[in-house]
Amino acid sequence: MIDVQRLRVLRAVAEHGSFNQAAAVLRLTPSAVSQQVAALERGLGAQVVARSTRGVTLTPAGHIMVGAAESVAAELEHARQQVAELSTGRTQLTVATFTSGGRLLLPSALARLMAAHPRTVLHVREGEPEDTLPLVRQGAVDLALAYHFDGPLPVGPRPGTSLEWTPLLEDPLHVVLPQGHRLVGHDSLDLAELAAEPWVLGCLKTEAYLRRYAEQAGFDPDIRGTTTDYFFARSLVAAGMGISLIPSIALTPEIPGLSTVSLKSPVPIRHIGVAAINGRDRPHVTTLIHALREQATQHNGH
Missing domain, CATH: 3.40.190.10 (Periplasmic binding protein-like II)
Structure with a gap:
């Protein structure tokens, strides 16, 4: 069985590019981080990071395991939210957005969401797509209004993740x-x-x-x-x-x-859209995505 803590350590190493920086974030020693990664590799029978004097980089197996780590983190956060909803009767929804897109699309869409689900507790976080899309994968935010220029998303889906991109408008x-x-x-x-x-x-x-x-x-x-x-x-x-x-x-x-x-x-x-985890039955997220699409359609019609 794969240890969740070891996945968490690997994700931190991947994010920060070194054992030392990951250790500082996790409040562990670099030796403890190295031991956790080595134990994960022994359990898998495969190398997950390549070590060098410049730091560490993920191997193909490492990319797969980081994707799995993000999926596990997202599922645990989703479960925590569901338990909280059982006790409070209120749904917490966190939305990330970049500034100009949020100003144009988000206020009216949030108003429609609150009309349909008045007991929703909303949180909005501002940030650029390269920062907010990983938060969606990790379960820290429920969806992100984001953009990309020609080419792929700034942080594309990794193996084992289910990030879904819904196009809204071209800018x-x-x-x-x-x-x-x-x-x-x-x-x-x-x-x-x-x-x-x-x-x-x-x-x-x-x-x-x-x-x-x-x-x-x-x-x-x-x-x-x-x-x-x-x-x-x-x-x-x-x-x-x-x-x-x-x-x-x-x-x-x-x-x-x-x-x-x-x-x-x-x-x-700029290609503007919304990212969320695919395959979850979350009516609040679905309602907000539909509201964002309607708002984008209204903008395109002007």
Whole structure:
């Protein structure tokens, strides 16, 4: 039989990349962490981590076992919630969200959830997808409103997990220009036309995305500022600091002195959706996902 504590230790090692850091988080000694992992390997008859001077990395068997560890953690948390619901008669629901998507989609969806299930106790956690999707797999949150650009989810499902992704809407990025800019009034722009412009961006991932698309267009963008808030980035554009690349759902509320122009193909797009554990009969989660889909449909219709 596989020891749950050893799975917990392996998950910490995988998350932090070293025995020492995992030991600090778990409040164990590095020797105890190493012994737990070694005991797990003996029981499996397979190596789960590769040790080197740079730290430790998971082997293919290790990836499978970390997936199993996350599934076990999620099931135990789900069971704890069910027991708590039996004693209180109230359902605890924790929702994770990124800022701009949560502002657009979540309030109305939560209102619909509370109308259908008024005894629900809601908790909302803000975070980026690379942080919140693992929390869904671990059972720490019930579902996460998240996004990804072209390519897979930032933290895709591992073997042994059942993370389900429900697409909600596509969120194209637009160029935001200050009033009086020479390109204001164009119906659309090619990214190459912006090669000489200074940029102010509202998200570190947007910077990485812009650099990738700019490389395809043959230039290296001159990035003068990065923030973690799209409204702040647009405010800096209005002040004349540069131009920006902003997702469509983050273009409100309006700021005077700005103009928005679409990009020509290939258009950078954020894919917004919701992640939850598949295969669970949780009416509250199902209700909220349906409400989010309805809210996304209303937004797409505008």
